[in-house]
Amino acid sequence: MSVPLLDLRAQHATIRDEMVASLMKVVDDQAFILGKPVLELECKVAEISHSKYAVGCASGTDALLIAYRAVGAGPGTEVVTSPFTFFATGGAIHNVGATPVFVDIEPRTFNINPAAAAAAVTSKTKAIVPVDLFGQVAAVEEVAKLAKGIPVIEDAAQSIGARRKIGGEWKMAGEAATIGTFSFFPSKNLGGYGDGGAIVTQDEGLFNEMMRLRTHGSTKTYFHEIVGYNSRLDALQAAVLLAKMPHLAGWSAKRRANAAFYDAAFADVAEVVTPYVEPVSESIFNQYTIRVPRREELRAHLAAKGIGHSVYYPLCLHLQPCFAYLGYKPGQCPEAEKASAEVLSLPIYPELTQGQLDEVVAAVRGFYGK
Numbered sequence: 001m002s003v004p005l006l007d008l009r010a011q012h013a014t015i016r017d018e019m020v021a022s023l024m025k026v027v028d029d030q031a032f033i034l035g036k037p038v039l040e041l042e043c044k045v046a047e048i049s050h051s052k053y054a055v056g057c058a059s060g061t062d063a064l065l066i067a068y069r070a071v072g073a074g075p076g077t078e079v080v081t082s083p084f085t086f087f088a089t090g091g092a093i094h095n096v097g098a099t100p101v102f103v104d105i106e107p108r109t110f111n112i113n114p115a116a117a118a119a120a121v122t123s124k125t126k127a128i129v130p131v132d133l134f135g136q137v138a139a140v141e142e143v144a145k146l147a148k149g150i151p152v153i154e155d156a157a158q159s160i161g162a163r164r165k166i167g168g169e170w171k172m173a174g175e176a177a178t179i180g181t182f183s184f185f186p187s188k189n190l191g192g193y194g195d196g197g198a199i200v201t202q203d204e205g206l207f208n209e210m211m212r213l214r215t216h217g218s219t220k221t222y223f224h225e226i227v228g229y230n231s232r233l234d235a236l237q238a239a240v241l242l243a244k245m246p247h248l249a250g251w252s253a254k255r256r257a258n259a260a261f262y263d264a265a266f267a268d269v270a271e272v273v274t275p276y277v278e279p280v281s282e283s284i285f286n287q288y289t290i291r292v293p294r295r296e297e298l299r300a301h302l303a304a305k306g307i308g309h310s311v312y313y314p315l316c317l318h319l320q321p322c323f324a325y326l327g328y329k330p331g332q333c334p335e336a337e338k339a340s341a342e343v344l345s346l347p348i349y350p351e352l353t354q355g356q357l358d359e360v361v362a363a364v365r366g367f368y369g370k
């Protein structure tokens with residue numbers, strides 16, 4: 001039996017009727033730009049992230065662009081982030097004209113090292129961007145404490161619905177930062193039928209600025225105080241996401257259950273380091289990412305057995321060719337570089353059957369002679 005890394009059709013089969021009804025409502029209303037479904041989705045996103053305000057936008061990448069612009073990042077300024085993330089986190093810094101500053105990660109969580117982030121702050125720093133990698137909220141409160149007033153933009157593209165205990169209270173992904181950004185890319189726990197994103201904040205001024213940036217920098221039709229973007233969340237995508245939203249908590253719980261099953265199944269395999277979730281954290285496991293020696297050999301073994309897998313991310317951002325102009329050299333973010341050489345993500349999606357889970361476990365254990 002082959003096991004894909006992700007099987008969106010398996011999920012679709014469970015919600016097809018709800019989805020068709022939700023989509024047809026938009027089609028029948030013929031209101032495709034903003035309007036009711038987008039507003040409703042924004043309310044739901046604000047609710048799930050315990051945020052006062054939410055702005056729907058065209059993608060998680062645009063969410064970052066808009067957030068960076070809103071805090072004043074642009075030419076002559078710097079934004080500090082992790083090099084162990086999807087490209088968009090750093091690419092959007094470049095695309096607003098600011099300089100990306102990459103600092104190392106915590107080896108166990110893969111999230112930004114708060115002390116390293118604080119040490120990289122200069123008079124030009126406009127934001128620090130922790131990324132909630134693989135679905136675990138970063139130490140946003142520590143970053144904020146050390147950042148001494150510099151805005152913290154939480155790239156929560158992979159973590160909607162995840163939470164972290166801060167000062168004894170559960171805080172949702174996006175809640176504790178100055179701004180939180182989400183992606184609804186189809187492979188996310190809450191995925192659309194195409195691109196989509198959202199931005200949350202507790203700050204009314206930032207909310208107004210981000211609403212303006214989303215619609216060509218305009219607050220009054222055909223009058224533009226600044227140059228913004230056309231980055232609306234599509235109403236059809238909002239309809240998809242609204243229909244999926246009631247299922248999200250259950251799907252993420254199933255991912256956690258799958259993760260617990262793998263953790264136990266790999267417990268006696270010394271070579272496999274299973275994901276570390278901080279005691280103060282509840283991950284949504286957008287990915288289940290192990291660290292292993294002989295990774296490329298294991299990949300070949302899994303491929304031969306039809307087990308889906310992927311490496312997120314094989315080359316850190318500070319070493320990407322497009323950022324050569326920044327002058328980073330190998331060895332400057334050693335933990336991130338080590339992680340990129342050792343990580344491997346396994347199938348974790350909620351619809352995995354017990355038979356499929358067993359298959360994945362047997363293939364990995366078999367490779368290490370268990």
Ligand SMILES: Cc1ncc(COP(=O)(O)O)c(C=O)c1O
Nearest residue numbers: 059060061086088157183184185
């Ligand atoms: C950490 C991170 N940041 C940003 C993005 C960009 O989101 P999108 O693909 O919706 O533009 C993604 C997702 O792909 C991501 O995983």
